[in-house]
Amino acid sequence: MPDHQTEAGPIPTPVPPLNLGGQFESIRSELLAELTEVAASGYYVLGPKVTQFEEALAKYCGSQHALGVSSGTDALLDALMTLGVGPSDEVIIPTFTFFATAGTVHRTGARPVFCDIEADTYNIDVARMAELITPNTKAIIPVHLYGQLADMTALAPIAAAKNIAVIEDAAQAIGARDDSGHMAGSFGTFGALSFYPTKNLGALGDAGALLTDDPELFELSRKMRIHGSGHTYFHERVGGNFRIDALQAALLTRKLAHLEEWTEQRRARAHTYNELLETAGLVPEFVRTPAERIGRHVYHQYVLRAQRRDELAAFLRERKIGAGVYYPLCLHLQECFNYLGYKEGEFPVGEEASRKVLALPIYPELTADQQQTVVDAIRAFYRA
Ligand SMILES: *Cc1c(COP(=O)(O)O)cnc(C)c1O
Numbered sequence: 001m002p003d004h005q006t007e008a009g010p011i012p013t014p015v016p017p018l019n020l021g022g023q024f025e026s027i028r029s030e031l032l033a034e035l036t037e038v039a040a041s042g043y044y045v046l047g048p049k050v051t052q053f054e055e056a057l058a059k060y061c062g063s064q065h066a067l068g069v070s071s072g073t074d075a076l077l078d079a080l081m082t083l084g085v086g087p088s089d090e091v092i093i094p095t096f097t098f099f100a101t102a103g104t105v106h107r108t109g110a111r112p113v114f115c116d117i118e119a120d121t122y123n124i125d126v127a128r129m130a131e132l133i134t135p136n137t138k139a140i141i142p143v144h145l146y147g148q149l150a151d152m153t154a155l156a157p158i159a160a161a162k163n164i165a166v167i168e169d170a171a172q173a174i175g176a177r178d179d180s181g182h183m184a185g186s187f188g189t190f191g192a193l194s195f196y197p198t199k200n201l202g203a204l205g206d207a208g209a210l211l212t213d214d215p216e217l218f219e220l221s222r223k224m225r226i227h228g229s230g231h232t233y234f235h236e237r238v239g240g241n242f243r244i245d246a247l248q249a250a251l252l253t254r255k256l257a258h259l260e261e262w263t264e265q266r267r268a269r270a271h272t273y274n275e276l277l278e279t280a281g282l283v284p285e286f287v288r289t290p291a292e293r294i295g296r297h298v299y300h301q302y303v304l305r306a307q308r309r310d311e312l313a314a315f316l317r318e319r320k321i322g323a324g325v326y327y328p329l330c331l332h333l334q335e336c337f338n339y340l341g342y343k344e345g346e347f348p349v350g351e352e353a354s355r356k357v358l359a360l361p362i363y364p365e366l367t368a369d370q371q372q373t374v375v376d377a378i379r380a381f382y383r384a
Contacts, residue, residue: 015361015370017322020197022365024204027258031204034250045243053249054209056256057193061174063186063211065218068244069225072171072194075208076104078242079167079190080139082221085110089138094124095330096350097143101169102331110138112340114332116347120291122303122357123150125349130158139165144173144184146326146359147200147266147300148292152178152187165189171208172300174201175263179295185211190221195252200266200300201259207248265364266299269371273302273360276375286382301326302362307382309358315381321374324359 024031038049050068058066069075085091087109093101095114105112115129122145129140140159142150152168159166166188170176173184174193185191191211195203212218223230224239274289283289288305290297303326306312316323330350332342344351360374 013370013373014320015322015366015374016320017324017361018198019363019365020202023202023262023363026365027254030254031251034254035247038247038250041246044246047246049246049250049253050244053253053256056253057209058211060183060256060259061185061191061193061211062181062183063191064213065211065215067210067212067218067221067225068249069208069210069242070244071206072169072192072196072199072208073100073104074240074242075192075194075210076100076141076167076169077107077240078221078224079192079210080104080108080110081237081239082217082224083139083165083167083189085138088136090134090136092129092132092137092140093331094143094145094350095332095347096122096327096353097145097169097331098171098327099331099334100171101141101143102334102337105141106337111136112331112337113137114330114340114342114347116349117145117353118151119349119353121148121150121293122146122353123148124155126151126154126158129155133158133162133164137162137164139167139189141167141169142188143169143171144176146290146303147173147176147298148290149173149176149178149184149294151294152182156187167192170211171196171199173298174199175259175296176298177295182295184298186213189214189217195248200263200298201252201255203248203252205245205248207244207252209244262364263296263298266362267297269362269364269366270297270299270302272368272371273362273375276371277304277378280375280379282375282378282382287378299362301359303357303359305353305356306358309356312378312381313358316374316377319377321377322361325357326359327357328354330354 054066089110091105168188168191170185171194176184193209195207225242228237228239
């Protein structure tokens with residue numbers, strides 16, 4: 001085991017994986033004012049604060065409608081249920097993503113059909129996706145992983161030609177856009193967002209949203225949010241409880257006003273990591289830095305492709321640097337999907353990514369010293 005000295009000598013300051021408390025402190029009075037107002041109003045679920053948030057969110061994302069819901073997972077589930085996805089349907093999804101993308105498809109009774117990814121963006125390989133379409137394909141869920149858009153320019157016409165719905169999983173990508181300014185979540189039939197606290201726009205608890213330009217689908221998804229009910233206690237369809245709290249919506253409206261600034265801070269930190277890693281002589285021999293290929297990447301995660309990834313991750317954690325692996329096992333190899341019959345080796349690009357990716361701490365509050373500490377530690381590991 002290497003000792004706790006770096007080349008520089010003393011034990012460096014720890015670099016936590018997140019600094020959510022720091023973000024709170026920076027806008028404390030704004031958030032506390034909302035908390036007080038909502039608490040005093042007695043209106044705690046849905047209501048005017050939610051409508052206000054939905055309007056601001058739709059405007060920011062360049063979408064006609066936004067629906068506040070209980071989580072990113074429930075946004076995906078609401079979209080799938082609204083579209084009537086169910087048994088005998090197939091839904092194509094990348095194998096390398098967070099579990100919710102696949103779990104929600106399974107819960108509708110439809111079959112998740114996994115697809116491999118591109119090596120440089122980690123997003124769905126659209127050419128391979130096209131080969132997986134069958135007459136049963138009801139929807140495709142591209143994921144804008146780590147904050148970078150999937151290739152929607154290639155994907156959208158393929159889906160449209162076959163009348164297949166597109167649900168963008170934009171949980172990690174609010175604010176990502178292509179070169180023409182088209183925003184994540186506003187390309188598809190639906191876009192799903194998550195406001196889980198660690199996401200780029202984070203609530204103080206669970207929350208999510210659905211985006212759509214279609215007024216009829218919007219109305220139906222709104223009913224789905226309250227058990228498929230248009231009028232209280234009369235149910236047209238079976239939905240769920242996908243409601244969002246007024247408090248989360250009120251806090252998110254305040255935070256949304258800061259999102260552009262926070263996004264640019266994330267991007268600046270990503271570019272700093274790129275430069276520091278280059279200067280340290282680590283690229284491309286030991287690590288590869290993230291590719292920014294389409295429009296604006298919002299760096300929900302800053303993900304390296306690293307040699308001896310697991311050893312490096314352990315080395316960094318031992319130095320109190322919050323590095324993380326998203327995701328260590330592809331979805332087609334998860335135990336709960338054994339029944340689908342996929343085998344190891346079937347999606348080599350995704351499987352390779354699951355063995356090589358390593359996310360470094362990235363957030364607006366991350367300091368230049370902390371970034372230097374991270375890169376010094378990586379250098380110490382490979383040069384040892
Ligand atoms: C976070 C996330 C979700 C789920 O969002 P929750 O709000 O945690 O339910 C779905 N897909 C992706 C890609 C995510 O990162």
